[in-house]
Amino acid sequence: MVSFTIEEIKTILQGKLKGNTSQIITGLDELKNAKRDQITFIRSKKFACLWDTSNACVAIVNETLDIEPGPDRAFIMVKNADFAMSKLLEEFGLEDPVFDIDIHPTAVIHESAIVGVGSKIGAGCYIGKDVVLGDSVVLYPNVTVFDDSVIGNNTVIWSGTVIRERSEIGSDCIFHNNVSIGADGFGYLPNEDGRGLWKIPHIGNVIIGNGVEIGANSCIDRAKFSSTILGDGCKIDNLVQIGHNCKLGRFCIMAGSSGLAGSVTLGDGVVIGGSASIKDHVTIHSGATVAAGSGVMNDVPAGKTVLGYPACDSREMLKQWVTLRKLAK
Amino acid sequence: MVSFTIEEIKTILQGKLKGNTSQIITGLDELKNAKRDQITFIRSKKFACLWDTSNACVAIVNETLDIEPGPDRAFIMVKNADFAMSKLLEEFGLEDPVFDIDIHPTAVIHESAIVGVGSKIGAGCYIGKDVVLGDSVVLYPNVTVFDDSVIGNNTVIWSGTVIRERSEIGSDCIFHNNVSIGADGFGYLPNEDGRGLWKIPHIGNVIIGNGVEIGANSCIDRAKFSSTILGDGCKIDNLVQIGHNCKLGRFCIMAGSSGLAGSVTLGDGVVIGGSASIKDHVTIHSGATVAAGSGVMNDVPAGKTVLGYPACDSREMLKQWVTLRKLAK
Amino acid sequence: MVSFTIEEIKTILQGKLKGNTSQIITGLDELKNAKRDQITFIRSKKFACLWDTSNACVAIVNETLDIEPGPDRAFIMVKNADFAMSKLLEEFGLEDPVFDIDIHPTAVIHESAIVGVGSKIGAGCYIGKDVVLGDSVVLYPNVTVFDDSVIGNNTVIWSGTVIRERSEIGSDCIFHNNVSIGADGFGYLPNEDGRGLWKIPHIGNVIIGNGVEIGANSCIDRAKFSSTILGDGCKIDNLVQIGHNCKLGRFCIMAGSSGLAGSVTLGDGVVIGGSASIKDHVTIHSGATVAAGSGVMNDVPAGKTVLGYPACDSREMLKQWVTLRKLAK
Numbered sequence: 001m002v003s004f005t006i007e008e009i010k011t012i013l014q015g016k017l018k019g020n021t022s023q024i025i026t027g028l029d030e031l032k033n034a035k036r037d038q039i040t041f042i043r044s045k046k047f048a049c050l051w052d053t054s055n056a057c058v059a060i061v062n063e064t065l066d067i068e069p070g071p072d073r074a075f076i077m078v079k080n081a082d083f084a085m086s087k088l089l090e091e092f093g094l095e096d097p098v099f100d101i102d103i104h105p106t107a108v109i110h111e112s113a114i115v116g117v118g119s120k121i122g123a124g125c126y127i128g129k130d131v132v133l134g135d136s137v138v139l140y141p142n143v144t145v146f147d148d149s150v151i152g153n154n155t156v157i158w159s160g161t162v163i164r165e166r167s168e169i170g171s172d173c174i175f176h177n178n179v180s181i182g183a184d185g186f187g188y189l190p191n192e193d194g195r196g197l198w199k200i201p202h203i204g205n206v207i208i209g210n211g212v213e214i215g216a217n218s219c220i221d222r223a224k225f226s227s228t229i230l231g232d233g234c235k236i237d238n239l240v241q242i243g244h245n246c247k248l249g250r251f252c253i254m255a256g257s258s259g260l261a262g263s264v265t266l267g268d269g270v271v272i273g274g275s276a277s278i279k280d281h282v283t284i285h286s287g288a289t290v291a292a293g294s295g296v297m298n299d300v301p302a303g304k305t306v307l308g309y310p311a312c313d314s315r316e317m318l319k320q321w322v323t324l325r326k327l328a329k
Numbered sequence: 330m331v332s333f334t335i336e337e338i339k340t341i342l343q344g345k346l347k348g349n350t351s352q353i354i355t356g357l358d359e360l361k362n363a364k365r366d367q368i369t370f371i372r373s374k375k376f377a378c379l380w381d382t383s384n385a386c387v388a389i390v391n392e393t394l395d396i397e398p399g400p401d402r403a404f405i406m407v408k409n410a411d412f413a414m415s416k417l418l419e420e421f422g423l424e425d426p427v428f429d430i431d432i433h434p435t436a437v438i439h440e441s442a443i444v445g446v447g448s449k450i451g452a453g454c455y456i457g458k459d460v461v462l463g464d465s466v467v468l469y470p471n472v473t474v475f476d477d478s479v480i481g482n483n484t485v486i487w488s489g490t491v492i493r494e495r496s497e498i499g500s501d502c503i504f505h506n507n508v509s510i511g512a513d514g515f516g517y518l519p520n521e522d523g524r525g526l527w528k529i530p531h532i533g534n535v536i537i538g539n540g541v542e543i544g545a546n547s548c549i550d551r552a553k554f555s556s557t558i559l560g561d562g563c564k565i566d567n568l569v570q571i572g573h574n575c576k577l578g579r580f581c582i583m584a585g586s587s588g589l590a591g592s593v594t595l596g597d598g599v600v601i602g603g604s605a606s607i608k609d610h611v612t613i614h615s616g617a618t619v620a621a622g623s624g625v626m627n628d629v630p631a632g633k634t635v636l637g638y639p640a641c642d643s644r645e646m647l648k649q650w651v652t653l654r655k656l657a658k
Numbered sequence: 659m660v661s662f663t664i665e666e667i668k669t670i671l672q673g674k675l676k677g678n679t680s681q682i683i684t685g686l687d688e689l690k691n692a693k694r695d696q697i698t699f700i701r702s703k704k705f706a707c708l709w710d711t712s713n714a715c716v717a718i719v720n721e722t723l724d725i726e727p728g729p730d731r732a733f734i735m736v737k738n739a740d741f742a743m744s745k746l747l748e749e750f751g752l753e754d755p756v757f758d759i760d761i762h763p764t765a766v767i768h769e770s771a772i773v774g775v776g777s778k779i780g781a782g783c784y785i786g787k788d789v790v791l792g793d794s795v796v797l798y799p800n801v802t803v804f805d806d807s808v809i810g811n812n813t814v815i816w817s818g819t820v821i822r823e824r825s826e827i828g829s830d831c832i833f834h835n836n837v838s839i840g841a842d843g844f845g846y847l848p849n850e851d852g853r854g855l856w857k858i859p860h861i862g863n864v865i866i867g868n869g870v871e872i873g874a875n876s877c878i879d880r881a882k883f884s885s886t887i888l889g890d891g892c893k894i895d896n897l898v899q900i901g902h903n904c905k906l907g908r909f910c911i912m913a914g915s916s917g918l919a920g921s922v923t924l925g926d927g928v929v930i931g932g933s934a935s936i937k938d939h940v941t942i943h944s945g946a947t948v949a950a951g952s953g954v955m956n957d958v959p960a961g962k963t964v965l966g967y968p969a970c971d972s973r974e975m976l977k978q979w980v981t982l983r984k985l986a987k
Binding site: 435437439453455457458471473475476489491493494495507509512513515517518521525526527528529530531532546547548550553554555568570572586588590604606608624638639641645648649651652653656 | 685686687688691738740741744747748750751752754755756758762764780781782798799800816817818832834835836869871873874875891893895896897909911913914915932933950951966967979982983985986
């Protein structure tokens with residue numbers, strides 16, 4: 001088990017020490033749960049009052065807070081307690097599961113596929129025709145990659161994920177379990193005789209940039225023509241639906257169970273809250289935020305926050321909610 | 330790469346030529362994205378104004394529109410531009426991934442299972458006891474089919490999908506990645522002593538008609554008794570939940586992230602918008618539409634459109650929204 | 659096929675017979691669908707009126723109902739028709755698929771893993787380093803369990819499910835298809851230079867109690883530090899999202915497509931309706947109910963029912979809905 005002295009943690013975080021203790025630190029937890037050998041963190045005044053009753057004897061504290069640790073306890077004062085805590089998590093972190101064999105003999109890899117240097121392919125994986133894996137790609141057991149797909153260097157794909165044909169995936173991505181990339185988009189037309197539905201072919205693909213993370217059981221459909229695109233650095237949570245022909249800019253965030261219908265465009269740095277859903281062909285411009293649970297039916301200007309169903313400016317929606325509450329009384 | 334002359338496309342679409350160009354066409358895209366060698370489409374006046382600035386030199390145009398292509402450019406005039414475009418996508422479309430071996434040696438197939446003529450079973454598939462696969466069924470790698478299930482001719486099942494025991498699946502269906510068919514329905518009763526919950530056994534199954542498509546990571550639970558039923562031609566998008574004992578008529582459409590609680594009945598041709606959810610035991614009659622994001626708590630008459638949460642007649646709900654917006658000002 | 663006489667069913671359910679018939683019973687169905695050889699059930703007056711037109715000739719009836727079966731038909735009078743029906747389902751139920759071989763030769767099991775007595779591991783499963791499986795654990799084909807995870811006695815895990823490293827799972831649990839346990843939580847911080855996002859390491863794990871059931875394609879993320887916890891007897895439906903660091907008490911119920919953001923706390927016996935979603939860091943106290951489709955932004959006191967978006971006391975929300983409906987007219 002990893003452990004650190006206060007001095008070591010101070011050095012890692014490049015912080016200043018206030019008070020002192022000889023306690024060895026073996027982990028982290030929040031103020032109310034931390035044990036004596038766990039370091040905790042205080043990011044604002046709101047949390048400072050919990051310090052006295054906490055079992056922890058060391059905390060990472062935002063340097064703007066004017067509090068004292070007390071006897072035999074210590075604070076490590078830093079610019080940004082959240083960021084420092086996150087850095088420390090990395091130090092305490094365990095490595096991802098390691099492979100005994102780089103390419104497991106039960107993996108089925110088409111002879112035409114190209115596998116880069118240092119890549120690892122787990123048991124039960126399937127790699128189709130003309131697939132290209134970059135260097136140091138990791139496919140955990142039971143991943144399926146179909147024909148003509150390309151996966152960039154250092155990308156890690158967890159078990160159960162399926163990459164359909166012709167997908168282009170960047171470097172340094174992480175795809176969690178049971179993700180579906182590149183399945184047919186959802187599109188039908190009434191048959192010419194008015195009876196039944198005619199499936200629109202989806203001949204496009206999915207293109208995913210570098211540094212993209214996709215949560216477990218999320219789905220990104222391929223385009224009708226051209227591509228469904230996720231820009232560099234997008235972070236997608238679990239159970240998220242991204243329809244055919246959507247285009248996401250760089251560093252967009254979509255929280256759990258949210259969804260984009262077909263042909264939605266997100267600018268850069270757009271944030272979509274949990275369980276929110278966006279109508280087809282809507283554009284949400286850069287820096288805009290859609291609050292959790294909202295249903296968006298119209299374009300959202302850059303930098304704006306929208307809320308509610310149907311979503312509108314968040315302050316207006318709050319007013320509507322207050323108005324209705326008063327009227328009902 | 331597939332390519333066509335204007336004359337060839339005219340013949341495929343049985344359209345009329347207006348203007349002309351010798352440009353060879355290698356793909357499709359929408360007006361604002363199409364390159365010089367891509368054909369585009371103009372379905373209404375709204376889009377016609379984008380033609381002048383488009384890089385495309387050929388468009389499929391609804392014959393009711395009175396516009397001219399201009400010099401060295403051409404229109405192929407058709408009855409229904411959407412349908413024609415969809416037909417053309419099929420011509421440009423690539424084939425699904427092909428199997429080098431029909432039955433992969435790593436697939437585990439119970440000796441009692443029956444596999445029809447021309448069926449293909451990918452690497453890592455599991456086929457249980459007494460399973461019956463029709464002719465020309467395709468199971469891509471890592472599909473799991475449990476005991477006593479039956480799958481009809483030409484049905485295609487993509488990787489990661491799991492078909493639980495006793496499921497009956499029709500012909501010409503497509504199931505995308507990581508679908509779950511026939512898991513236990515969700516039902517519990519408080520224990521007789523009032524402590525804890527007692528699991529209600531679900532001894533029924535799932536019956537799926539012909540020509541049904543089911544999106545990635547969607548779930549259809551089996552019935553408590555009798556069957557959860559999807560009629561012929563139903564089209565289900567990604568991440569859709571269909572609870573135990575639901576009965577869907579023919580050609581119902583459920584968009585992404587929508588859900589039916591237990592024992593919901595849909596008539597024929599019902600459309601459920603994205604992220605909409607329907608309360609248990611509700612009936613939505615034939616031809617009705619539930620708008621995206623709605624929460625339906627009561628039966629919906631045939632042909633009606635409902636909207637909102639709680640969902641009501643869509644015009645009424647729009648009035649409510651307008652009323653509240655005005656009152657808040 | 660299993661079948662029972664009326665006398666046998668009476669004995670199983672410890673009920674009283676009213677009327678009689680020699681009909682052999684081969685299954686169950688509801689009043690309007692039951693055939694002559696199927697038993698049905700009448701739990702309240704509302705359903706009693708359907709008896710005359712039902713094809714069934716035997717029904718399980720709540721003993722408080724004052725109705726007569728009629729000639730050559732019979733009632734089995736019981737305290738709780740729902741519970742009796744559920745017991746009978748168990749008698750008619752079929753066994754889960756059986757394994758011909760306990761440990762399938764295509765399963766890849768790390769040499770350091772410990773497999774308890776009578777456990778079964780299906781084709782294509784992967785069991786990582788230092789995994790511990792208790793006795794009589796069943797892993798159906800194509801399950802993936804990562805390093806250092808522990809699974810208790812009698813737990814059944816269906817195909818496609820992935821258990822990530824360090825997960826601790828109790829006894830007598832059922833996980834359905836394509837479940838994801840223990841993937842990284844969703845957390846990022848803006849980089850110190852203000853450009854892009856920095857991934858917060860999630861070094862915690864998931865701890866799941868005894869008797870927990872998790873529906874198909876549901877996701878439970880692991881904690882940033884310490885653990886995401888589900889108490890004994892929790893029942894989670896399909897496509898449910900449970901974020902990092904959530905803590906669920908005992909016997910909580912979450913219906914289909916519902917979701918908890920990060921660090922949500924549920925007391926004991928909390929019920930979350932279908933498609934409902936809960937904001938991060940919210941606490942819902944024991945015995946509270948969140949109605950289907952609600953969006954909860956604030957703590958909910960014990961035993962209270964909340965409804966709507968934003969969720970509030972259910973009677974207040976109903977008043978708001980009525981008020982708005984009136985105003986719009």
